Amino acid sequence: MKKYFIFVLATFWVASMLFAQQEDVMTLRIMTYNIRHGAGMDDVIDLNRQAGVIGDAVPDVVGLQEVDSCVKRSGYVHQASVLAKSLGMCSTFGPAIPLTGGKYGVAILSKEKPLSYRNIPLPGSEKRTLLVCEFQEYVFACTHLDLEEENRLASLDIILEEAARWDKPFFICGDWNDYPTSTLIASMKKSFSFLNNITNNSANYTFPARTPKNIIDYIASYGRVVKSVRKRQVINEPEASDHRPVLVEIRMDRYTTPILSPTEDNSQFGVGIKTTSNKVRKIFENSHLYLLLPNGHKFSIDGRGG
Numbered sequence: 001m002k003k004y005f006i007f008v009l010a011t012f013w014v015a016s017m018l019f020a021q022q023e024d025v026m027t028l029r030i031m032t033y034n035i036r037h038g039a040g041m042d043d044v045i046d047l048n049r050q051a052g053v054i055g056d057a058v059p060d061v062v063g064l065q066e067v068d069s070c071v072k073r074s075g076y077v078h079q080a081s082v083l084a085k086s087l088g089m090c091s092t093f094g095p096a097i098p099l100t101g102g103k104y105g106v107a108i109l110s111k112e113k114p115l116s117y118r119n120i121p122l123p124g125s126e127k128r129t130l131l132v133c134e135f136q137e138y139v140f141a142c143t144h145l146d147l148e149e150e151n152r153l154a155s156l157d158i159i160l161e162e163a164a165r166w167d168k169p170f171f172i173c174g175d176w177n178d179y180p181t182s183t184l185i186a187s188m189k190k191s192f193s194f195l196n197n198i199t200n201n202s203a204n205y206t207f208p209a210r211t212p213k214n215i216i217d218y219i220a221s222y223g224r225v226v227k228s229v230r231k232r233q234v235i236n237e238p239e240a241s242d243h244r245p246v247l248v249e250i251r252m253d254r255y256t257t258p259i260l261s262p263t264e265d266n267s268q269f270g271v272g273i274k275t276t277s278n279k280v281r282k283i284f285e286n287s288h289l290y291l292l293l294p295n296g297h298k299f300s301i302d303g304r305g306g
Helices: 002-020 047-057 079-087 149-164 183-188
Strands: 025-034 061-069 090-099 102-110 116-122 128-134 139-144 170-175 192-194 217-222 226-234 246-253 281-285 288-292 298-300
Touching: 025 047, 025 139, 025 170, 025 217, 025 226, 047 079, 061 079, 061 090, 061 139, 061 170, 079 090, 079 102, 090 116, 102 128, 102 139, 116 149, 128 149, 139 149, 149 170, 149 183, 183 192, 217 246
Parallel strands: 025 061, 139 170
Antiparallel strands: 025 246, 061 102, 090 102, 090 128, 116 128, 128 139, 170 217, 192 217, 226 246, 281 288, 288 298
16 A cells, blocks of 8 residues: 555656646647638649748648639649648648539648547538637637628527537637628627737738738637737738738647546545646546546556556
């Protein structure tokens, strides 16, 4: 019993040392870009141009709209995969409609492989979708909303429901086909914080690319999970697409996994252990009790390995 107690204390000591080395605040670079199925303002499809724009911005995660997958007009290539490969990123595609042998929709490129993803249908005269990727520290969604206001407003209820189901920070971006003064954006402001600058200034305009006059591309967070916004930029790219991409760099608290309360009945584990750390979660798996750390490492605390 004494050896077991020493083992438990040693495990907690190792965990605390790991936490001491891990920053509590992280930086995240987020980008949104309507790529017009790879077609520039010259109507030539050349994904190298979009890849260059994205690569120069060095984002951690990117939401793409108007993305083809194996469509005739764009040479039957999976555009999200092609871009991801050239950038050294992961790709997740969210199809919205079938199109000439392939599919058309939105995509998310990310440095980190998603833990999970969902593709949720949204209303539209042309079918729309909400692509949601879960990552270790946050959840990121991308959508391209309908041209009709009725459908955009109906989509908001679905977006809010999805955002509320996550306990991780939730970010959303996309081409929303609406202006900062619209009913949609006013309604979103009740629950979302806008991270790109949406004041009426030419430096903030995103569309059309050559002579932008409007803001219709956005990046937002559900609630106020961001500590600071270090960068807000509409990238000066007038040729690669009919939209200009938007980039933000934020600082936010690292996500911490909820733990079992010391007052909970842990008798099912066969041992009662209390911890005041808000960064450790106790899990029971294959008849073993573990500490699950934020970096995904597991430490056995029942003396049976793992």
